[in-house]
Amino acid sequence: MTAADEKTLLESIPRRLFIDGEWVDAEGARTLDVHDPATGEVIASIADASPEDGVRALDAAVAAQDAWAATAPRARSEILRRAFDLVQQRKEDLALLMTLEMGKPLAEARGEVAYGGEFLRWFSEEAVRISGRYGLNPEGTGHMVVSQRPVGPSFFITPWNFPFAMATRKIAPALAAGCTVVIKPPELTPLTTLLFTQLLVEAGLPAGVVNVVTTSTSGAVSAPIIADPRLRKLSFTGSTPVGRKLIAQAAEGVLRVSMELGGNAPFVVFDDADLDRAVDGAMLAKFRNIGQACTAANRFIVHESVADEFARRVTERVERMPLGRGTEEGVQIGPLIDDRAVAKATELVDDAVARGARLLAGGRAIEGAGSFYEPTVVADVAPGSAILREEIFGPVLAISTFSDEDEAVRLANDTEYGLVSYVFTENLARGHRMIERLETGMMGLNVGVVSNAAAPFGGVKQSGVGREGGLEGINEYLSTKYTLIPAQ
Numbered sequence: 001m002t003a004a005d006e007k008t009l010l011e012s013i014p015r016r017l018f019i020d021g022e023w024v025d026a027e028g029a030r031t032l033d034v035h036d037p038a039t040g041e042v043i044a045s046i047a048d049a050s051p052e053d054g055v056r057a058l059d060a061a062v063a064a065q066d067a068w069a070a071t072a073p074r075a076r077s078e079i080l081r082r083a084f085d086l087v088q089q090r091k092e093d094l095a096l097l098m099t100l101e102m103g104k105p106l107a108e109a110r111g112e113v114a115y116g117g118e119f120l121r122w123f124s125e126e127a128v129r130i131s132g133r134y135g136l137n138p139e140g141t142g143h144m145v146v147s148q149r150p151v152g153p154s155f156f157i158t159p160w161n162f163p164f165a166m167a168t169r170k171i172a173p174a175l176a177a178g179c180t181v182v183i184k185p186p187e188l189t190p191l192t193t194l195l196f197t198q199l200l201v202e203a204g205l206p207a208g209v210v211n212v213v214t215t216s217t218s219g220a221v222s223a224p225i226i227a228d229p230r231l232r233k234l235s236f237t238g239s240t241p242v243g244r245k246l247i248a249q250a251a252e253g254v255l256r257v258s259m260e261l262g263g264n265a266p267f268v269v270f271d272d273a274d275l276d277r278a279v280d281g282a283m284l285a286k287f288r289n290i291g292q293a294c295t296a297a298n299r300f301i302v303h304e305s306v307a308d309e310f311a312r313r314v315t316e317r318v319e320r321m322p323l324g325r326g327t328e329e330g331v332q333i334g335p336l337i338d339d340r341a342v343a344k345a346t347e348l349v350d351d352a353v354a355r356g357a358r359l360l361a362g363g364r365a366i367e368g369a370g371s372f373y374e375p376t377v378v379a380d381v382a383p384g385s386a387i388l389r390e391e392i393f394g395p396v397l398a399i400s401t402f403s404d405e406d407e408a409v410r411l412a413n414d415t416e417y418g419l420v421s422y423v424f425t426e427n428l429a430r431g432h433r434m435i436e437r438l439e440t441g442m443m444g445l446n447v448g449v450v451s452n453a454a455a456p457f458g459g460v461k462q463s464g465v466g467r468e469g470g471l472e473g474i475n476e477y478l479s480t481k482y483t484l485i486p487a488q
């Protein structure tokens with residue numbers, strides 16, 4: 001990939017808001033800058049929407065709702081399928097763009113395009129399977145008709161860590177169900193959503209069905225949209241503190257919400273685990289996306305009899321991980337999203353070490369341009385360390401130990417989060433017990449990545465409400481209508 005390729009791609013990306021089928025300037029032609037986290041340089045200036053722009057986007061979604069809901073499911077399905085095909089054609093551009101604005105290594109960005117694209121294909125197939133039921137009531141006096149209707153205009157707020165997949169995971173099921181959309185992409189990585197919107201237009205999406213507002217003032221632009229009685233659904237992916245605020249705003253209008261929030265995933269390695277598998281799983285669960293995933297393993301809870309060997313093996317692997325700009329061949333650790341993320345990783349590691357943890361690899365921020373933190377391993381992390389409570393969101397593998405199954409379960413569940421857990425054991429009965437005992441919405445049993453468009457993604461406890469993907473995903477955008485007709 002040359003600098004000229006990067007420049008050509010960046011120049012081709014739309015830079016304005018997309019409202020009612022038109023690319024338009026923000027009010028007052030205000031702009032916001034997008035940076036490359038590997039260099040700190042500005043790579044694009046794009047429209048910076050005002051609250052009024054946000055309401056205009058909602059106006060367009062509301063105006064388009066009835067016609068979109070009335071389209072044949074097959075027509076909606078075919079638009080999604082064409083969008084899937086266009087994503088395959090443009091996969092290199094989408095991947096490079098994500099690496100430029102977010103920093104992840106190009107190979108991982110390609111993986112995200114593949115994963116995110118699958119939501120378009122999956123929901124193109126689900127669009128034609130929305131159905132209801134018909135039956136006699138128990139008294140025999142009436143026929144009950146149960147049908148599914150699109151919820152209506154939906155508002156999406158997405159995070160920076162998976163700029164493509166977080167957009168498709170919401171937009172695809174909404175369109176399949178017959179809902180129109182306003183999306184507010186993250187201010188740090190808005191470009192991928194803009195390119196994807198261009199592909200939706202090429203796929204034949206009618207005006208007003210998807211509207212995009214990029215802004216540096218997320219709270220101010222979102223609040224009037226959420227407060228608007230014409231909005232029917234809010235779907236948010238991001239941190240738990242922001243999610244909590246949005247749920248409170250949504251409560252005013254008794255709005256339907258889906259919340260994909262933070263995680264603090266336990267990665268439990270039993271003494272009967274296949275250690276090779278556990279180490280492979282650990283590298284994926286921890287270092288994918290430079291540790292910046294809600295599903296990232298946050299706490300490695302390892303049986304005391306295998307902890308030293310596990311730590312030795314992961315340290316060996318971590319010491320060999322090439323770090324650099326994501327566009328460079330072979331790089332596995334790109335930059336963190338910004339300097340605040342580097343400061344947070346530094347603080348958490350320093351706190352763990354001050355409480356007695358052993359630093360086995362890394363442990364330092366890297367001086368110079370870009371926001372880099374070394375891939376790091378800390379062992380013997382003491383109870384009470386902040387790293388066990390907070391999402392690290394960086395390339396830091398923190399190990400603590402346990403001595404029996406009950407203790408492992410207690411430690412794993414000792415968090416207000418409940419998104420995903422990883423368990424490594426060769427004992428089938430123990431594996432089944434863990435499915436029952438761990439309080440998470442998802443689990444990887446002897447595997448370090450669980451995401452799949454055909455599976456229900458989501459958490460329990462303060463990791464969120466609702467599911468994205470799978471058979472469940474489309475239900476978030478449907479409301480059930482029941483009608484009774486007298487039997488005679």
Ligand code: NAD
Nearest residue numbers: 158159160185186218219222238239242260261262263294
């Ligand atoms: P964030 O909560 O800071 O921001 C997420 C989005 O919300 C961004 O678009 C941001 O502009 C917007 N936002 C921020 N404050 C807002 C406000 N007051 N009103 C309206 N919008 C507001 O999170 P982030 O740092 O972008 O993403 C990282 C977080 O997202 C982590 O906690 C991670 O675990 C979580 N995450 C969860 C999932 C999941 O599916 N559960 C997936 C990816 C990321």
